[in-house]
Amino acid sequence: MVCNVSLQVVPNVPEKDLYPVVDKVIEMIRESGVKYIVSPMETTMEGDLRQLLELVARAQEICVENGASRIISVVKIDFKSGCVSIDEKIKNYR
Secondary structure, eight states: OEEEEEEEEEEOSOHHHHHHHHHHHHHHHHHHTOEEEEOSSOEEEEEEHHHHHHHHHHHHHHHHHTTOSOEEEEEEEEOOSSBOOHHHHHGGGO
């Protein structure tokens, strides 16, 4: 089943390191091959729920590997029978 998962990570790192750590998380998402869109406050991904949740878990690990002593993450899941796509949701706004 195709679903959407939105992820916001806020790693507890020095302010100068905040964007570089978040950029590493986004790079990992890009390299995964899933469809995604970056917005100012979160990144929304489209794909199989289990795969997307694995990416959420990996995002936490990346933050720790890059010096975060703690990470606050917000995860939103849109899952419905059939399919829900990013394009379907934003087509009226693009």
